[in-house]
Amino acid sequence: MDIREIAKRAKVSTATASRAINRVPTVKPQLAKRVWNVIEELGYYPNTQARALVSGRSRIFGLIISEITNPFFPEIVQVFERIAVQHQYEILLTSTGNDPKRVETAVRRMIERRVEGVAVMTFGMEEALLEDLKLRKVPLVFADVGLSGPHVSNIRIDYLHGIRQAVQHLAALRHQKIGFISGPLRLKSAEARRQAFIRSMEEIGLPVDKHLLVEGTHTIEGGIAALGQLLSLPTRPTAVLCSNDMTALGVMRKSYEDGINIPQDLSVIGFDDIHLAQFVLPALTTVQMSQAELARLAFNALLTEVQRETSSTTGTEYVLTTHLVLRESTHLVSGNTRRPPGRKS
Amino acid sequence: MDIREIAKRAKVSTATASRAINRVPTVKPQLAKRVWNVIEELGYYPNTQARALVSGRSRIFGLIISEITNPFFPEIVQVFERIAVQHQYEILLTSTGNDPKRVETAVRRMIERRVEGVAVMTFGMEEALLEDLKLRKVPLVFADVGLSGPHVSNIRIDYLHGIRQAVQHLAALRHQKIGFISGPLRLKSAEARRQAFIRSMEEIGLPVDKHLLVEGTHTIEGGIAALGQLLSLPTRPTAVLCSNDMTALGVMRKSYEDGINIPQDLSVIGFDDIHLAQFVLPALTTVQMSQAELARLAFNALLTEVQRETSSTTGTEYVLTTHLVLRESTHLVSGNTRRPPGRKS
């Protein structure tokens, strides 16, 4: 069953059938009605591949994320997908697991499917692998600054804002020995968060002890290992700031195993504010980076670029800010059992 | 740049170019080589829409899941996607949020894109909405029994096995008043788990108190609310079995808020065994239903159906079993502080 069949039964030309289907206003309502009736009757659905082929528009956006099993990303996927569907777009999703090989494969798949744009939510990893897309003038949007040039947008993330709040919160609770568990440092975002931490410490005159800066993997397992390192130090930190929430969960787990109470013995702050953060025990104080907002910005960046008439000289820059969300995982520096002020519940 | 361009530059016909690209063995190696050289040189990628149009095969599978923000599903998506890519398939993903409207939309999108098969991982929700796909003879595979008929496979899940183990484990720890927090009962899977619980209790002569059977939502929030109900009862349960791990996390959270210690005051068992389960505090004893295995079975069911020469009379039935994984969230019934036996770690 194809559009010719519809046209024949509605006693119109295929052109008119096509126009009716696409709601071109010049079609006489009466004819359009006839076409739609036949469509209903036969349960006809236009073939998207044929449409894409002739129109040169696939109505597919690529979405590249780091790791779908990290709860940070599903929320992005969900919002992105929802908006996409509203705009009659489909998503070609790839979870790379930070594996360059999978990025390469993804790029090939996306070019083959002729995606109209790609959102790159890998937070500063191997952007060079995407040159092939850029060459083909496929609109691109990066979380946390990737490539630049025409058709390439960037969502700059203001890490400093939230991390500064976190550090100052800990300082207010009299913490001096504050550890930082970064993500894998080859991620630009991980490095940027680390720098924001260092700068925030220096701003308020707190010493930054190199030994308290350890590298994690943005996973629970990495958090466990990293806290292990920190605990083996001659002078343990009294508070730990983590580069993402999964790391913080690892820290909480390791603390539990070692009989360290959070927050009494150790204050912990995460980063991301995944949905789960409010439900762990104790609820995790963390720096929020809105997944929904990020997804929205990314989608709109792509849509804007696709709809742009004049070829853009250079991509747009968007900004997403971060801020501290107080919960239960921080406390006045050890020994004092009073509840700290400013807690939300 | 298209296949004609390639053919021209390689000084062959488009037919030969096409054959070379598709590695048809009858092409003289010399010519094939020439074609591939040109392809390399120009960075040519075949247009999938055109291929799909002419071959009638989209190389897309649909994947319908309940809720991507429930950690159970990302693992399915990950494994499914990985296998799909290995077979040159793409995924058209929909997270329905258990909203029938979104299922309808998804079905339309999938038909329009001419998916070659659909894996339905919504665990017994609104299968009727998929009739349209069945009518079109699109191969279907259901987790936990959906429709039946030609081209329709089902992955039956042996809930009883794991749930019986869970109940017997609790009974061995002297629990008698065991609560059960189900999922939303319009899900067939939720109802099936509930029945498995009831049967397991009856098998060993334990009374099933209707008041201890409460309905949740398969979310943390639902677990919190459900435990709230259970705690308001005149006789509280000493153990709670949950229909999924998210519910169990809610139970743990609510217990924490109310000063109830897990497992000393209350034993908790989950269902699913999401990756996170081993890292919560205490680590969650749960019934495992392998997400990776489920994804594999589903993909293979679809692939088998697509590759089948003879039109199948009726779909295949697969079975996925479940079993208990012991961790830290259960304990001898209250008062006794000895560690229960049989614990792993």
Added chain:
DNA sequence: TTGAAAGCGCTAACAC
């Protein structure tokens, strides 16, 4: 073994 050409289902330019 290779090439010419038809045609997958649709849209859009052009003619009426």
Added chain:
DNA sequence: GTGTTAGCGCTTTCAA
């Protein structure tokens, strides 16, 4: 307003 028709990029007969 509506119809005729070319052609999107590819695969696949069929003929050579």
